[in-house]
Amino acid sequence: MSLSPVLPGSAIGVLGSGQLGRMFAIAARRMGYRVHTFSPDEDTPTGQVADLEVTAPYEDLDAVCRFAREVSVVTFEFENVPAATAEAAARCAPVRPAGHVLHTTQHRLREKTFLSEAGLPLTPFRRVNSVHELSPAASELGYPVILKTADFGYDGKGQFRISSPAELGDAWDAVGQTEAVLEALIDFDREISVVAARSLTGEIVYYGPIENHHVNGILDTSICPARIPAQVAKEASDIARTVLEKLEVVGVLCVEFFVAKDGRLLINELAPRPHNSGHLTFDANLTSQFEQQLRAVCLLPLGDVTQWAPAAMVNLLGDILSDGEPDWVAAVAQSDVKLHLYGKLTPRPGRKMGHLTALAKTPEQALSDARSARELLSRSS
Helix, strand or coil, X not given: CCCCCCCCXXXXXXXXXXXXXXXXXXXXXXXXXXXXXXXXCCCCCCCCCCCEEEECCCCCHHHHHHHXXXXXXXXXXXXXXXXXXXXXXXXXXCECCCHHHHHHHCEHHHHHHHHHHCCCCECCEEEECCHHHHHHHHHHHCCCEEEEECECCCCCCCEEEECCHHHHHHHHHHCCCCCEEEEEXXXXXXXXEEEEEECCCCCEEECCCEEEEEECCEEEEEEECCCCCHHHHHHHHHHHHHHHHHHCCCEEEEEEEEEECCCCEEEEEEECCCCHHHHHHHHHECCCHHHHHHHHHXXXXXXXXXXXXXXXXXXXXHHHHCCCCCCHHHHHCCCCEEEEECCCCCCCCCCEEEEEEEECCCHHHHHHHHHHHHHHHCCCC
């Protein structure tokens, strides 16, 4: 297949159809590309802004091939696309990042084994294949521990915290009595992420470390720059570079870290695509993570990641719509706040419906402004 740049006017295929694909499509269309999206769903966040929405099961490999033949390059907006789907697309068009990246990062055991063999710092873990293996593994790691499904887990799903041996049976049932990963529970100071992009020629750019706070396993707020020492920030970026190089990523990848209380960095997990914490780059940086993904997969030069000002992002979950129409006017009345909604038709508790981004003179002020705008949403007009 050709290694020439994919130029504006070409069609880009996206496997998946959520909010990440939506923001990618907005960035792509702004640069003159057409966007086709493929998923089992209709009237999706990506499909609403794409040129073509193809609705078919990921397991329909003939449909996948027909989809890929109509575009110049295929990428994905979430890592739970089946590996066979990516392989089928690759027979008909370039897929970036390549299928091996998807294969590694969509399965927690493969991902952790890759990181361990690469000599990178990560949370201590054990492979668990049965409830009988769970007890000795927990004893080795020391309580409390976290049991996670080996594959297809995100936003806190497929996880169970175990505080004592009495909870082992319930935990095994909670993850479906199937292959799992048991992890030590880290007493961390904070969580950060580094979003980075790598080109086919090996050029790498990365955004400054982003500080994240989760509620019930779901990302709640992000601020950039993260409030960490400069040396820790540099180390995080260096580790991210190593991950992208060893995986030979062509595209965008996010490395999520725990910062231990002694300053050590431990990799929590990888995401081989734009990341929720990087949504603030849409408003805060010269080149967003979504445009960067486009540039990388189209073999264009990577963009400048200069950040205009300290920024914060707060997620808007379906819970905020439970009491009727939010007060959108009050929220956007704050001049430094940007509203992003994803076009999802059905709000549910815990479902990401949109986000707010704020820019200010300090990260703390940006976070305060974004939180204030979110609070205004739930107040009556």
